Amino acid sequence: MRLPEGFTAGATASGIKPSGRPDLALVRIEPEAAWAYVATTNRAAAPCVGRGRRLYADGAPVAGLIVNAGNANCATGERGVLDDRRLAELAAERLGVEPRTVLTASTGVIGVPLPVAKVEAHIGAIELTHDLDAFAEAILTTDTRVKLSERSLPGGARVVGVAKGSGMIHPNMATMLAYLFTDAAVDPDALRRRWPQVVGATFNQVTVDGDTSTNDMAVLFASGRAGPVADGAFWEAVFAVARDLARQIARDGEGAEKLITVRVRGAASEAEARTAARAVAASALWKAAVHGNDPNWGRILVALGYSGARFEPERLEIRLQETVIYDGGAVPYSGIALSQAMQAEEVVVDVDFREGEGAAEAWGCDLTEGYVKINAEYTT
Amino acid sequence: MRLPEGFTAGATASGIKPSGRPDLALVRIEPEAAWAYVATTNRAAAPCVGRGRRLYADGAPVAGLIVNAGNANCATGERGVLDDRRLAELAAERLGVEPRTVLTASTGVIGVPLPVAKVEAHIGAIELTHDLDAFAEAILTTDTRVKLSERSLPGGARVVGVAKGSGMIHPNMATMLAYLFTDAAVDPDALRRRWPQVVGATFNQVTVDGDTSTNDMAVLFASGRAGPVADGAFWEAVFAVARDLARQIARDGEGAEKLITVRVRGAASEAEARTAARAVAASALWKAAVHGNDPNWGRILVALGYSGARFEPERLEIRLQETVIYDGGAVPYSGIALSQAMQAEEVVVDVDFREGEGAAEAWGCDLTEGYVKINAEYTT
Incomplete structure (x- = not known):
């Protein structure tokens, strides 16, 4: 699925997943984007969530996103915090941006130190393109399929979404990562105000097993490259993509047949x-x-x-x-x-x-x- | 297990359970007993719960208890309320007491009218003895074993408990019926005040599947026949019996191996x-x-x-x-x-x-x- 203007993405296999499948994914945003962020309410939240919250509170725009699957870097103590920071630094170096403009996310097993050396060794191999499919594949854990969705707006702007999550799924964020990208130009304050409402009616209404995870987040990025759009049509498209992804997550619940x-x-x-x-x-x-x-x-x-x-x-x-x-x-x-x-x-x-x-x-x-x-x- | 002084019990098969297993159980209390009652918080509570709550609010003592298994008489509309009243009348007739001194309980399938004619036809066959085992067997549904527990108090008074429940079990009462009988003489007000505390720390701390049922109750009956006992020892015994039954319920959770x-x-x-x-x-x-x-x-x-x-x-x-x-x-x-x-x-x-x-x-x-x-x- 093609990304909206302003976004490129890619992925590689770094060896964090024992299976050898792709597990390291990057997004680059040019110029820096407005964003809106909702994350897990779990008290044992991982360092990536703590870091994301701080960046979001600062209100600065983002230029990059790095996600690793196979290791949640959660309950890993002070080392986990340093490893998470290192993840951001490695991504920033690869993307040629400042670490404080890079969002991090980790998903997978809890309590095992993140093998950052693997990220360091393989991040250079990631090729960034306008296609989201490799990213969508690399962020999966026990999912059986990629989760993508898109809507077009009058005038050519688009909303494209990707998600992962199939277990430990319950309201208030679960083992769920969801990223929506749009090239529409949206007022940053409206973005921050309205996004939690969309998440409340979509991702937070998905339940697989009642377990709310430590690492999860739903993020909406707006590059602005396609110019302003009508407010109603924009939020309708965002809601439709979020709802579609939420349904895909539920349908792919662990062991689910229906x-x-x-x-x-x-x-x-x-x-x-x-x-x-x-x-x-x-x-x-x-x-x-x-x-x-x-x-x-x-x-x-x-x-x-x-x-x-x-x-x-x-x-x-x-x-x-x-x-x-x-x-x-x-x-x-x-x-x-x-x-x-x-x-x-x-x-x-x-x-x-x-x-x-x-x-x-x-x-x-x-x-x-x-x-x-x-x-x-x-x-x- | 032998009941404390003042209580007799018995059961029979009335044909409510398609299996033909015992499904109709009675307890008689002489003289009328003080009691304490905690029931489900489910908004779709069955008529037996509504009736029990009203009797409890009236504060009158009880002389009998009738339980049927195999049919919850829940979501059965106005007819369900009349059937529940009829259950009390049939038990009262059999026991030679007033209907308003008889507590009712139904457990089993929801939404199917209670076949009261079967109760009417078979209630006469119930023999009341000092043994609780037939009662314990007849109140079971998907349980794989009877749940009984007892403690003796210095001076000879006893606390004896029986319970059922293995699915739809979650805090705030589940498909759980629990009855504790004691011949200790206890101040009725203290009974009413302390029993919810015991239930909160025992039966409400059991969870099998997160589903809180419509029919459930935990009741403590005190006949007084063995005379007064030390307060501390009494509540310790009640707590121990309730905790033991709670553990038995969890251990017998549907499909449970541990x-x-x-x-x-x-x-x-x-x-x-x-x-x-x-x-x-x-x-x-x-x-x-x-x-x-x-x-x-x-x-x-x-x-x-x-x-x-x-x-x-x-x-x-x-x-x-x-x-x-x-x-x-x-x-x-x-x-x-x-x-x-x-x-x-x-x-x-x-x-x-x-x-x-x-x-x-x-x-x-x-x-x-x-x-x-x-x-x-x-x-x-």
């Missing part, structure tokens, strides 16, 4: 709609039922019930694959037909609380024997 | 210690790692990090099976030896935040292919 989409409307507030949608998407019992094509709506009701959202069971409506299965109480339906309808790549739950105007979506995946296998055998 | 115990100390508060302990016990990634005997402490750190408990990663200590694996940072250890040590029935994680005096325990179980199998195939 995407679960939960749409809630009629909630007392948007916050309650989000919470309720996430609770259903995250319910281990519902995830297992989806895996077994079992239209066990009792498990949806249970998850809504403990989500904290206010509702009356006597007023609630639940639809599964467009079939009403609960409307203030059980509704007769064909279990066989519904089970067949669940044998799809995407299982959609629609909930209407009939309480207010709050609406939200959330995405998850089915719980399979494969998830257990992957995570019982993934070694430190 | 008990996970998480002990947190040095937290800023007891509430934070509880939250942190539960987060680790509930982490799908850590549960899968325990299943695979993988000492992947990064997953413990991640769970602590998103639990909300305040701590500094640089000050924290983590022990796994008594071996220090993290002490302000990674500590060298033998992965092979530790993996071998994890091949035990119980895997114990000790966390010391070194922040304050807060301490708590939580219990869970490993995540296995068996959990997925059970819950993908359990039919509505």
